[in-house]
Amino acid sequence: MKDELISIIEQRGFPVYQQGSLGEDEAYPDTFFTFWNNDTYDGNHYDGKAASWTWSFDVNVYSTDPDLVNSELLEIKTLLIAAGWIIGGKGHDVASDEISHTGRGITVLYRELNREE
Amino acid sequence: MYATPMAEIQDQSGEGRRVMARARVEFEGFDEIIRRLSKVEGAAEKVTDKALRETHALVTHKIQQVFTTSNMPAKGRYWTGDTLETLRRDANVEWNGSVANVPVGFEIKGAGITSIFLTHGTPRHKPPMKAARGLYDAIFGAKTKQEVVEKQQEIFYSELAKLGL
Numbered sequence: 310m311k312d313e314l315i316s317i318i319e320q321r322g323f324p325v326y327q328q329g330s331l332g333e334d335e336a337y338p339d340t341f342f343t344f345w346n347n348d349t350y351d352g353n354h355y356d357g358k359a360a361s362w363t364w365s366f367d368v369n370v371y372s373t374d375p376d377l378v379n380s381e382l383l384e385i386k387t388l389l390i391a392a393g394w395i396i397g398g399k400g401h402d403v404a405s406d407e408i409s410h411t412g413r414g415i416t417v418l419y420r421e422l423n424r425e426e
Numbered sequence: 427m428y429a430t431p432m433a434e435i436q437d438q439s440g441e442g443r444r445v446m447a448r449a450r451v452e453f454e455g456f457d458e459i460i461r462r463l464s465k466v467e468g469a470a471e472k473v474t475d476k477a478l479r480e481t482h483a484l485v486t487h488k489i490q491q492v493f494t495t496s497n498m499p500a501k502g503r504y505w506t507g508d509t510l511e512t513l514r515r516d517a518n519v520e521w522n523g524s525v526a527n528v529p530v531g532f533e534i535k536g537a538g539i540t541s542i543f544l545t546h547g548t549p550r551h552k553p554p555m556k557a558a559r560g561l562y563d564a565i566f567g568a569k570t571k572q573e574v575v576e577k578q579q580e581i582f583y584s585e586l587a588k589l590g591l
Contacts, residue, residue: 329552343549350571353454367546367553406550414546 310364310419311346317388318342318368321381328369337407340372340381352420362421369403369414382413394419453575459582462591471526473585475519477578478528482517484577485530488564489513531565 328345345367352361370381400415463470519528547553
């Protein structure tokens with residue numbers, strides 16, 4: 310699911326990183342996304358096995374343009390919902406290491422069915 | 427927490443009400459329990475309200491236990507206690523149609539900004555960034571989830587028994 314999430318975010322045309330992976334001396338791009346897999350837990354069970362899993366990710370966008378931060382987060386929400394992800398609300402502020410950038414994030418969920426026989 | 431037999435599981439920070447997290451009611455058999463409770467007017471809502479309040483208390487207590495000097499970054503040298511003051515200690519169950527939720531965690535305003543660092547990290551720091559040890563697990567950890575499920579099951583089944591359903 311991580312690969313699928315990344316491929317969707319990349320449709321916006323901005324760099325995508327795992328949260329925390331930018332080096333201390335690495336410059337922030339003007340606008341970029343980050344993600345973090347909070348958890349992946351069993352959704353329900355059948356015959357002693359997980360019948361589904363719920364993936365929880367944070368998706369964050371940072372930019373020197375505050376308007377872009379707001380609009381890109383909502384665009385990502387639209388794209389992900391269209392792809393079957395579950396998202397509520399319109400996000401939350403996230404902290405930036407650089408004073409030049411602001412950021413907003415949103416928690417996104419995906420229920421993956423266990424198709425193993 | 428979201429308690430609804432109809433909506434998908436949701437985990438949102440809450441538009442206009444910026445808190446760290448909202449927990450949900452979800453366990454196997456929940457849909458059937460709500461169906462049974464619906465035979466008595468108001469029962470589903472009343473029991474859901476009770477379940478959300480008690481699990482809010484459970485998670486809030488676990489968060490408070492984390493905030494000790496030894497758990498803080500730098501052994502609490504820079505700990506002001508401001509973040510703990512923003513902890514939502516009162517359960518405020520909110521209903522929106524058939525969906526109920528209760529905010530848990532910290533108010534994201536004022537000193538609560540620190541909690542953003544703790545749970546979301548930054549592009550250069552993985553979450554939880556130099557977090558109070560155990561804070562993430564107190565809210566989202568497997569053990570907390572298990573305890574919440576057990577508490578919710580206990581409440582719902584107990585109320586079902588009382589109502590003879």
